[in-house]
Amino acid sequence: MTYSPPSPATAPAPPFGRALCAMITPFTDSGALDLDGAQRLAERLVAEGCDGLVLSGTTGESPTTSDAEKTDLVRAVREAVGTGASILTGVGTFDTRHTVELALAAEKAGADGVLLVSPYYSRPPQDALEAHFRQIADSCGLPIALYDIPGRTGTRIEPDTLLRLAGHPRVVAVKDCSYDFLAAQKVISRTGLAYYAGCDEHNLALYAVGGAGYISTVANAVPAHLRSVLDAFDAGNTAEAARLQQRATGLIELTMSAGLPGTVTTKALLTRLGLPAGPVRAPLLPAGRETADGLLAAYRELTGADA
Template sequence: MIDAAPGRHAAAMVTPFTPDGSLDLDGAQRLAVHLIDEGGLDALVLSGTTGESPTTTDAEKSALVRAVAEAVGDRASVIAGVGTNDTRHTVSLAREAESAGADALLVVAPYYSRPGPQALVHHFRTVADATGLPVLLYDIPGRTGSEMPYDVLAELAGHPRITGVKDCSYDPMKTARVLAATDLAYYAGCDEQNLSLRAIGGVGFISTVANVAPREVRAVLDAYAAGSTASATARQQALTPLIAAVMGSGVPGAVTAKALLREQGLPSGPVRAPLLGADGELVDQLVGALKSLNAGG
């Protein structure tokens, strides 16, 4: 098995667009550099859920990886989201991401088709066999409709390039069992679970909130790693109102993160339809939560 999936502290980066909705590669590079050099992160996930992957083309995904990899160089890892509901399509995207300079792949369970356990195993193994890159499985049944049972995860852990999981399963028993039985590196995919997952053996996070508060999100796990559980707990609790505003407002995180990035003067642009941008009331709530965090509560 490859030693570890790249990075511990990752943003699920938004995909910046220009005002007319085109891909903003210059903005993506500037945001990536900000998150790494100013935000203290060591990895970026591109074309995930927060990156609006269902509405970007294959060519845009490849161009985004190439641009961000060029911008961050060896200062951070670039993890490319390549999951689709078509195994052949996913393999094609994986190979394109490898050619574009990705350091690892994020592969979501196929959505809509709802493949059974052995079909899931076959899908992920096929994708992992297609490149030389480490693969993170993306377990998010609330969006895909596909459960990734414990037995599937345990079986896939034996593949030499399947190294970790982005966990949005909201199934703590399954997560604990996989952590106890395998060497898979677990990343919290839901910001409210960053500290709790680390406490039971997770290695890091892939965070939407890190788009807008990267140092504060990282500081939680830094405090835990330093042995200060009280400080880690206090920092996680201080982040909770912002996490609730960004992830619990009834709209996707791409909408809320982009709204806050605009308020911060950072590249974001509009969301693509069918998503709609945040209204004024929601923007006020988001800004208030961020200001409260920055003011120390």
């Protein structure tokens, strides 16, 4: 027996789509923002199945791009994709006032939503964390996705905090990198929050328990393949969805769990594929040749391409 997914009449559409790419930020060889490259990459990602693009996140090297560059990136990508995809942009910082300023700038630049990471380094307790998110939600007219990635920020957005924040009309989604699958199921079952897998190995698993989809780093290279996993599941072919997810395991592992940040590995692979990428910005360093060779081999094995 195969599972029949909920009909559109009973399953609300995810606020930013299902298949989202955490897009890298292309730079020129000199390290400047490459807006032309960003537009070309965005167009390719949408053409190959991405419903939405997430700019200036972890993969987008947001700590090393200026406020002006973040705004310029939103404008350029919006120009490239038009209304063909949602644009979610990272505005989270460790300073509430600065985050509000970035959120307002993103709204003016044409973003469809903002991604708010927990304030890092200062490690606020949960009541302060909740107040931080509420202040931004009250100040900005855009829908908000909270980004729970305690391994990088040092601060978890606890499930009870998420349950309270779900009552705010502009808090609509979560990008989940908590690696706490039980907590994710708890919040999904008790709220209307759209839960997006932020770790590619969880794309299908979270979707299968009611998640909205994914915000994927690996989608920079293989957007169509990752989209096919969700499509197979929605068609009721869960065995095929599992097979497609498993086929991506090698590339996911090399991209996300090989001891280097996903930005570094993704840019190395995109460069080998002749796609817009450019260097990473310091303090990151580029991947070595052996790493790039391994990524390209995994890509070829997954796609059957000769690139």
